[in-house]
Amino acid sequence: RKLGVALVGLGKYSTGQLAPALQQTQLCRLAGIVTGTPAKAKQWQRQYNLPATSVYDYKTMDRMADNPAIDIVYIVLPNALHAEYTIRALEAGKHVICEKPMATSVADCRRMLAAAQKAGKQLSIGYRLHFEPHHHEMMRLGQQQVFGQVKQLVADNGFRFGNDTPWRVNKELSGGGPLQDLGIYCVQGVVYTKGQVPVSVTAKYGPKPAGNLFKEVEAAMSWQMQFADGSVADCRTSYAENLSSRLRAEAARGWMELQPAFGYGGLRGSTSQGPMNIQNVNQQARQMDDFADCVLNNKPTRVPGEMGLRDVQLIEAIYRAANTGQKVSTTDVKAVLDKT
Ligand code: NAD
Secondary structure (H helix, E strand, O other): OOEEEEEEOOOHHHHHHHHHHOOOOOOEEEEEEEOOOHHHHHHHHHHHOOOHHHEEOOOOHHHHHHOOOOOEEEEOOOHHHHHHHHHHHHHOOOEEEEOOOOOOOHHHHHHHHHHHHHHOOOEEEOOHHHHOHHHHHHHHHHHOOEOEOEEEEEEEEEOOOOOOOHHHHOHHHHOOOHHHHHHHHHHHHHHHHHOOOOOEEEEEEOOOOOOOOOOOOOOEEEEEEEOOOOOEEEEEEEOOOOOOOEEEEEEOOEEEEEOOOOOOOOOOEEEOOEEOOOOOOOHHHHHHHHHHHHHHOOOOOOOEHHHHHHHHHHHHHHHHHHHHOOOEEOOOOOOOOOOO
16 A cells, blocks of 8 residues: 655645655655645645545644554644644654754754654655755765865855745744755755765855845855865855855865756756766655655655754754854764765
């Protein structure tokens, strides 16, 4: 049997990416929904042929505990709600995928990890690029030092924010601006290409454009991550500007680069030896099938909650560096690393 996945929050990402991807998965299928909008519930029920017994709202979702058709709960809500709903799903006895960023504080991440441990269920983060072959190639080239030691990295990810999802500029719901939402991909890309977590970070807020869209969260951030061997990564993210979407590494005897690097498709890669010529895949289908495989075969996921915690710790360090203007040590961040 295919494992049943319930999506919690039927916004843009669930509607545009996850539900369509679940039509292409081999090991799991869309088996339930949680939504606060009755009209959406009806429409999804019809469109995806869901039984009424697998349609919940935010108050009734705990009753999933009695629904054997749902094995995995996927939390696709505004960032500040990830912790509460992840914990409720774990307490209902389900395995959980929680969207990125894992939570809006390190303390919440730790509560989520404790809940997963107590429930004896797997908790993974919706890190789709860890299942994407261009990114695997960056991991291989960087970590195996195919062109020698990686000395310098550059990553940027940003787009002009149109306020179509207003919670993203509401600090209470988002936890922060583009660093939480888009910059997190730069943090990860650098860490898995280098194969190390940084030992320190420095950071600077970008200018706020005119208008009051960015009253509560940063409009842009530039930061540097420093590694133990002296190598550095320069990163940038923004909601005020369309950035190039790039992940590049300079090594002792060559370079490798993805551009565009972070989208759902259309990724392209090259190295100092020529184009990568790698096919794009349905990232979300791969990610969810991999998690289903981990659940079915009791294997650890490559994107566990501990990795989500690592990234939230690094993000908090970047905000601290920007707020103080000081270099912030990150040597206390546990190196949960992707293997090639
Ligand atoms: P969205 O605004 O389109 O959807 C959020 C959903 O949450 C909506 O259906 C909304 O009704 C619901 N919701 C429930 N309670 C709410 C509340 N109190 N306030 C506001 N909305 C509430 O957002 P989205 O773009 O789908 O993002 C959802 C999550 O998915 C975020 O954590 C985001 O970071 C993540 N995401 C990940 C990727 C990825 O590539 N992995 C891409 C997009 C979004």
